[in-house]
Amino acid sequence: MIENIIKKNQYKLFLIAYSGGMDSTVLLDYLCKIKKNHPQISIRAIHINHNIQIDSKKWQTHCVSVCKEYNIPLIIEKIDINITKNIEEQLRIERYNLIYKNLLHKEIILTGHHLNDQCETFFLSLKRGSGPTGLSAMSSETIFGQTKIVRPFLTKTKEEIKNWANLNKLKWIEDFTNFNTHYERNFIRHKILPVLEKKWPFFLKNCFRTTHICNEETILKNILLKEKIQQYLNFNECLNISSFKHLKEVLCKALIRYWICLKNVKKPSYNNIQRVYNEIIYSRKDSNLKVIVQKNEIRCYKKFLYFVTIRKDIKNLIIFWHNTENTLQLPNNLGYIKKNNQKGINLPKPKNSELINIRFQYAGKILIMGRQKRRNIKKIWQEHNIPPWLRNQIPLLFYNDQLISALGVFVINRTINYQDNTKPNQWYLSWINDIPINNGNHLLCK
Structure with a gap:
């Protein structure tokens, strides 16, 4: 996959998200081997020290040593924020913020996510009651600001990556918190997937196929919605819902969800979309409903939906x-x-x-x-x-x-x-x- 990226991209700059674990170590080794045949590519690595483990400093030192051996520039960033809830999600957000801060123009981010990670993400989405978009899990390529994130190992199993690591006698660090089944992803990794794989050896591959189908369905739906929504967008991107009562409920909710996603915010929940439909679209009275989406509100006025940034109350100022x-x-x-x-x-x-x-x-x-x-x-x-x-x-x-x-x-x-x-x-x-x-x-x- 990386070879294809090298062929089709004018800019051949790569930034590896390098934790020091097995997956990112194989990715680093793999890319360095490719560079021998493609000397024109540029490789950098970035290590994010989460500062939540007693061995964090040792891991950082290990990453410095490995990158020095490969002669690859390494960026070290540290997370110094106090996180008390949704730790995994908040760390992920902060991690990508730090990566984005260090990106060069047209530099492509590479991560070591593999097929097992994909199936874990699928199960987490299933647990949350996600629709086809959520069940698409991770894409092989994701737009990230002005560049993209590429996951070249997404069709490879963890076992295949481990075989590469052993064959090439690679050294990596083991984060023992990955065995703590208190975390949801680890519970799926150690308690759920092994049982399913033992019963159905092709389960991971079939799981990936499902995520791929969901992704294709999502892409197709968004293509159709992008064209359809133009009929209802006003000058300032508010949504004209005056005729929504005459639309099928499923189409109506899909248009609302797509319109919100145009605002570059986290996808709204199913319940929020249902509230907008029931209390605004299908209500017989003029509703003053406010639906909160992150730091914004969905509001209705004169048969238009508005996406409003929440502002401080200054009426007494x-x-x-x-x-x-x-x-x-x-x-x-x-x-x-x-x-x-x-x-x-x-x-x-x-x-x-x-x-x-x-x-x-x-x-x-x-x-x-x-x-x-x-x-x-x-x-x-x-x-x-x-x-x-x-x-x-x-x-x-x-x-x-x-x-x-x-x-x-x-x-x-x-x-x-x-x-x-x-x-x-x-x-x-x-x-x-x-x-x-x-x-x-x-x-x-x-």
Whole structure:
């Protein structure tokens, strides 16, 4: 497999995830042998010291010694975070973060995962009740940022890799925690798979075939969904669900799941997707449901699904802008406000005695420019298609306690005439931000 990668890739840079164990040691030895026939390739290795075993330092020293023997540059990284739950998952995430940090441009990551690892991952997904995507387990190639992770041994059994190691008289370190069946993967490795292999010698191969079929089905489904979802995506990538009641439930949920996955977050659970379908799509009332996906929420407004970053509640915050010559930075990554010259939103200029301040909450009736009657501010938000979760994120300009403008949305109608550009009692403000709204524009006033 590596030979094929060398042939089809212009860039032949490889970074081996090297633990010092048998699998990654065989991978290192295998690649170094290939390099003898392909001297143009470049090989580096990276060792992640997890700092959770008393022998961690010995393992690191062993890896340094082996790479020196092979004349391969070795990067050493240490994990120094305190992990109290989901240890295996958190270590895996931190491990890949450190690998990504050290990647060169177009460098391909190689790992020593093999067929037994694949079957263990399949069983873990089965235990979690995963669908075809989860049951696909690991792919031979996975996109990783601007590069990819390649697992050249994924069709090889652990026994085959061990035979290579013994044949080439390789030395590796043994992590004895791999025998601790308290960990789920180790339980499957030592208690489940040996029994199944003894009963059915071809079980591992057949398990791999199942993961391969699930992967093909997932790829095909995503190709079809990618085309189908274009009918429902709005300008700012929110999902138009107005016609979802007329779709088959299975298609409806598949579109929602695919839409969430477009946001580059961890795949949502089956229960979350079912909640969105039952409580939003199929509900007869306008739902205020919030479904949490990592640090985001799925929200519904006017038959559109939004994927919203959870922001800090700032509705009671007041920010005073004493020196308007300076840019005013806003909280929650809401951008900034600055004074412009003949550019931006045209506003009445404050008196010298008035304190300019920014707030994020207002209730009651207001009279805005271009209107004859006062209306409740909630109705004004609705007219401008501002979803409820954004209304307390839009900066409201006040002079003392007098509301002047919701920047980028409306201006209060005051008795003073400031629309004449020759008058000195006006100024221009710009709120620069990156907040999309339902009409495809941004709340951006320049």
